[in-house]
Amino acid sequence: MTIQWTELIVFGVLFLGVSGMGFVAARWRRPKDMEHLDEWGLGGRNFGGWITWFLIGGDLYTAYTFVAVPALVFGAGAVGFFAVPYTVVIYPMLFLVLIRLWSVSHRHGFVTPADFVRSRFGSPTLALVVAITGIVATMPYIALQLIGIEAVLKAMGVQGHLPIIIAFAILAAYTYQSGLRAPALIAFVKDVLIYVVILAAVIYIPLKLGGWGEIFGAAQAKFDASPNPGDGILLNANNQLQYATLAFGSALALFLYPHSVTGILASKNRDVIKRNMSALPAYSLLLGLIALLGFMAIAAGITPIGTDMNTVVPNLFDKMFPDWFTGVAFAAIGIGALVPAAIMSIAASNLFTRNIYKEYMKKDASPAQEAKVSKIVSLVVKIGAVLCILLLDPSFSIDLQLIGGVIILQTLPSVGLGLYTRWFHRGALIAGWAAGMGFGMWMLYNVSSPTKPHWAGSAFPLEKFGLDTKMTLYAGLLAVAMNLIVTVLVTLVLKALKTPDGADGTVDDDYFADEGDKGVDAGELEKEPIAST
Amino acid sequence: MTTRQPSPRSDRSPWNWLLIVPVVLPLLTFLFNHDEPRLLGFPVFYWLQLAFILVGVATTSLVYQMTKKRRSS
Numbered sequence: 001m002t003i004q005w006t007e008l009i010v011f012g013v014l015f016l017g018v019s020g021m022g023f024v025a026a027r028w029r030r031p032k033d034m035e036h037l038d039e040w041g042l043g044g045r046n047f048g049g050w051i052t053w054f055l056i057g058g059d060l061y062t063a064y065t066f067v068a069v070p071a072l073v074f075g076a077g078a079v080g081f082f083a084v085p086y087t088v089v090i091y092p093m094l095f096l097v098l099i100r101l102w103s104v105s106h107r108h109g110f111v112t113p114a115d116f117v118r119s120r121f122g123s124p125t126l127a128l129v130v131a132i133t134g135i136v137a138t139m140p141y142i143a144l145q146l147i148g149i150e151a152v153l154k155a156m157g158v159q160g161h162l163p164i165i166i167a168f169a170i171l172a173a174y175t176y177q178s179g180l181r182a183p184a185l186i187a188f189v190k191d192v193l194i195y196v197v198i199l200a201a202v203i204y205i206p207l208k209l210g211g212w213g214e215i216f217g218a219a220q221a222k223f224d225a226s227p228n229p230g231d232g233i234l235l236n237a238n239n240q241l242q243y244a245t246l247a248f249g250s251a252l253a254l255f256l257y258p259h260s261v262t263g264i265l266a267s268k269n270r271d272v273i274k275r276n277m278s279a280l281p282a283y284s285l286l287l288g289l290i291a292l293l294g295f296m297a298i299a300a301g302i303t304p305i306g307t308d309m310n311t312v313v314p315n316l317f318d319k320m321f322p323d324w325f326t327g328v329a330f331a332a333i334g335i336g337a338l339v340p341a342a343i344m345s346i347a348a349s350n351l352f353t354r355n356i357y358k359e360y361m362k363k364d365a366s367p368a369q370e371a372k373v374s375k376i377v378s379l380v381v382k383i384g385a386v387l388c389i390l391l392l393d394p395s396f397s398i399d400l401q402l403i404g405g406v407i408i409l410q411t412l413p414s415v416g417l418g419l420y421t422r423w424f425h426r427g428a429l430i431a432g433w434a435a436g437m438g439f440g441m442w443m444l445y446n447v448s449s450p451t452k453p454h455w456a457g458s459a460f461p462l463e464k465f466g467l468d469t470k471m472t473l474y475a476g477l478l479a480v481a482m483n484l485i486v487t488v489l490v491t492l493v494l495k496a497l498k499t500p501d502g503a504d505g506t507v508d509d510d511y512f513a514d515e516g517d518k519g520v521d522a523g524e525l526e527k528e529p530i531a532s533t
Numbered sequence: 534m535t536t537r538q539p540s541p542r543s544d545r546s547p548w549n550w551l552l553i554v555p556v557v558l559p560l561l562t563f564l565f566n567h568d569e570p571r572l573l574g575f576p577v578f579y580w581l582q583l584a585f586i587l588v589g590v591a592t593t594s595l596v597y598q599m600t601k602k603r604r605s606s
Contacts, residue, residue: 084582084583084585088559088582088586088589092589092596093552095597096544096552212575216575233576235566243562247559247560277593288579509541
């Protein structure tokens with residue numbers, strides 16, 4: 001395949017321009033003192049409604065989503081559309097939950113979800129479990145952002161890993177320099193590009209293809225001819241439950257990811273979060289339209305490069321748009337990868353610094369030392385993500401991402417339910433986590449497809465339990481159900497045995513604190529004495 | 534463990550119950566798993582689920598407006 005020079009030049013100019021913004025971002029909204037984790041890792045905890053909207057939008061709707069969701073629709077049809085109900089149910093569900101997390105975190109100076117767990121349940125061990133779970137679930141997610149860039153480069157005829165390494169080195173450098181301010185500033189440009197590209201795509205491409213009726217007709221014809229019983233432009237009797245449970249389970253998981261929490265904690269008050277919960281679905285509409293690119297690709301007769309389904313959308317753009325606009329579209333995807341990759345690496349390094357370094361290695365670390373360690377760890381995390389791509393089969397990282405969702409869900413009882421109840425025993429939460437994790441891994445291992453004997457998705461067939469049905473269910477939801485059952489039972493046992501439980505470092509009023517309250521103003525944060533118990 | 538001090542503040546409001554609608558509606562596959570009637574060529578499955586986004590925005594916006602704390606300054 002020859003190199004598409006026009007596309008590559010437009011892509012390169014936009015990509016480098018945005019990277020320049022990343023470096024300048026350190027001076028944006030002038031921090032008093034960048035050598036503090038609240039500044040580097042949470043952007044000063046002072047983002048208003050608009051910045052938060054762009055930041056969380058850039059965080060949750062990643063480049064990978066833009067490439068992988070339509071690829072799934074291209075391959076399997078209706079089931080790939082689960083991303084829409086997933087991102088509809090999530091906001092009303094978390095509307096009241098996240099403001100509690102914000103309040104308690106601001107009153108106590110928590111930076112990570114594990115900080116909260118440590119204080120709420122009085123258990124550094126449980127916090128360590130939550131921190132490691134978060135880091136392990138985030139790493140493959142960062143690696144996947146690279147796959148988004150790689151798909152675009154492939155479509156432009158650029159081969160080899162060197163360009164990806166350069167792109168990530170630039171990303172690493174400005175994240176080190178500017179912290180969370182960099183993705184917050186870049187997210188704005190990324191969104192403008194993505195909206196322009198997608199609106200152009202959903203208006204222009206259907207016109208060229210003869211309208212939506214034609215597009216759905218072509219998809220219907222393709223799925224009717226395929227031997228796979230699970231595909232089609234509608235769901236069938238066996239995968240409807242999977243569709244609903246996957247949407248619901250993924251929604252539960254999303255705000256347990258450390259990078260989503262980072263976006264929430266960086267906002268300046270509760271109102272900003274509530275307003276964002278009603279404004280963020282604007283991205284879901286975009287995501288729904290992006291998903292339909294998969295059907296457009298079918299109607300346009302697009303084939304992927306090799307077996308890499310992620311190249312379907314880049315190839316569609318390449319075929320349909322003039323070269324210069326294809327370059328803009330590719331830059332949108334590439335820059336779309338940089339924003340979440342930066343936030344994720346910041347979130348992972350905050351977890352390491354707060355819940356491993358400060359807890360176990362240097363209990364008296366100053367805020368400046370915390371910021372320094374986080375900055376260095378963010379580099380290590382990115383090197384790890386690059387190695388994931390270079391050393392592992394890319395299809396394996398998609399499996400890791402799938403596993404990541406099931407893994408992070410196991411922190412639901414301690415992080416999510418912990419915001420409402422202190423009833424669970426710390427020992428029970430660890431036991432429940434282990435049970436859910438084990439059961440989840442067992443289920444994922446046993447999911448097979450015609451081409452793969454194991455790890456072939458998250459749709460667990462209920463017949464493996466001996467039930468007489470062909471129905472499938474999202475493995476993550478079953479795993480977290482197991483987790484909850486074990487947590488409740490072990491709590492009852494430990495309470496009956498009068499096993500000592502940790503002290504709760506929070507009081508009820510902490511969950512309602514807002515901007516302007518004593519001890520909540522960003523300047524006079526009452527720092528949780530995390531090293532002393 | 535010390536006895537808990539209940540907070541004088543609360544997020545409770547009857548309006549919050551409305552939030553259940555956009556959480557449950559998109560999960561009821563039998564509502565939208567149909568082809569006809571089509572809208573602009575879109576099967577029900579696609580246009581109705583996109584319409585649920587508007588339901589989500591409308592309910593969360595309404596609940597936000599109705600439960601907004603009036604600031605006293």
